[in-house]
Amino acid sequence: EPEVTQTPSHQVTQMGQEVILRCVPISNHLYFYWYRQILGQKVEFLVSFYNNEISEKSEIFDDQFSVERPDGSNFTLKIRSTKLEDSAMYFCASESGGAGTDTQYFGPGTRLTVL
Amino acid sequence: AQKVTQAQTEISVVEKEDVTLDCVYETRDTTYYLFWYKQPPSGELVFLIRRNSFDEQNEISGRYSWNFQKSTSSFNFTITASQVVDSAVYFCALSFPDTGRRALTFGSGTRLQVQP
Numbered sequence: 001e002p003e004v005t006q007t008p009s010h011q012v013t014q015m016g017q018e019v020i021l022r023c024v025p026i027s028n029h030l031y032f033y034w035y036r037q038i039l040g041q042k043v044e045f046l047v048s049f050y051n052n053e054i055s056e057k058s059e060i061f062d063d064q065f066s067v068e069r070p071d072g073s074n075f076t077l078k079i080r081s082t083k084l085e086d087s088a089m090y091f092c093a094s095e096s097g098g099a100g101t102d103t104q105y106f107g108p109g110t111r112l113t114v115l
Numbered sequence: 116a117q118k119v120t121q122a123q124t125e126i127s128v129v130e131k132e133d134v135t136l137d138c139v140y141e142t143r144d145t146t147y148y149l150f151w152y153k154q155p156p157s158g159e160l161v162f163l164i165r166r167n168s169f170d171e172q173n174e175i176s177g178r179y180s181w182n183f184q185k186s187t188s189s190f191n192f193t194i195t196a197s198q199v200v201d202s203a204v205y206f207c208a209l210s211f212p213d214t215g216r217r218a219l220t221f222g223s224g225t226r227l228q229v230q231p
Contacts, residue, residue, distance in 0.1 A: 031217060033217075033218070033219075035219070041223070042206070042221045042222065042223045042224055043160070043206060043208075043219070043221040044221070045218040045219060045220070048217055048218055055215070055217070056215075056216065056217065056218050058218070089158065091160060093160075095217065102148055102165065102210070102212040102217065103150070103162055103165050104162075104217075104219060105162060106152075106159065106160035106161075106162075107159075108157075108158070108159045109158055109159065109160075111158075
């Protein structure tokens with residue numbers, strides 16, 4: 001069964017460093033998402049991406065964040081200058097976008113630890 | 116603005132008990148989708164069910180059943196004869212794909228502990 005994959009599973013970085021989180025969405029899906037979950041809290045939407053551009057973003061997704069689909073398979077989230085409060089689990093999700101199939105399937109997550 | 120409330124922070128039951136997880140949502144939109152996701156201790160988010168606002172039929176899938184009531188803005192989830200493997204955090208979520216707002220708004224989750 002097709003699934004969303006994410007790398008790395010765990011990333012440790014120093015405050016102020018740039019990190020890139022990688023995701024491979026399900027093949028033929030058209031919508032891509034990033035969410036984050038601070039430990040013990042609810043899942044929060046960051047950004048959605050469709051047709052090579054951002055379609056929605058939340059207040060959390062400020063200028064420190066960017067997303068890119070550099071090729072036909074990868075979808076990346078870059079955090080330019082990490083802060084302690086960026087420590088969280090980051091989930092990628094994809095959705096086919098076809099009629100009646102509005103379901104987002106999530107990857108296993110990348111745990112980001114900022115020291 | 117939309118909101119999803121899961122008032123039960125944590126529920127503990129003994130195996131084979133039935134348990135209902137509550138979800139109440141707020142929206143002024145007439146078209147929306149509701150979801151349940153499971154987050155086991157391993158951390159991934161597993162899709163369980165999607166329901167659109169025009170379909171108020173209850174659904175049963177094995178030991179799982181869902182009760183959607185627009186009149187009370189609720190979408191509750193019942194596990195019958197719970198098992199230890201059901202131990203997880205369960206999230207209810209809401210989205211509006213028909214109006215281009217596909218982002219999921221999650222509730223704060225309910226942690227279910229099933230004791231052997």
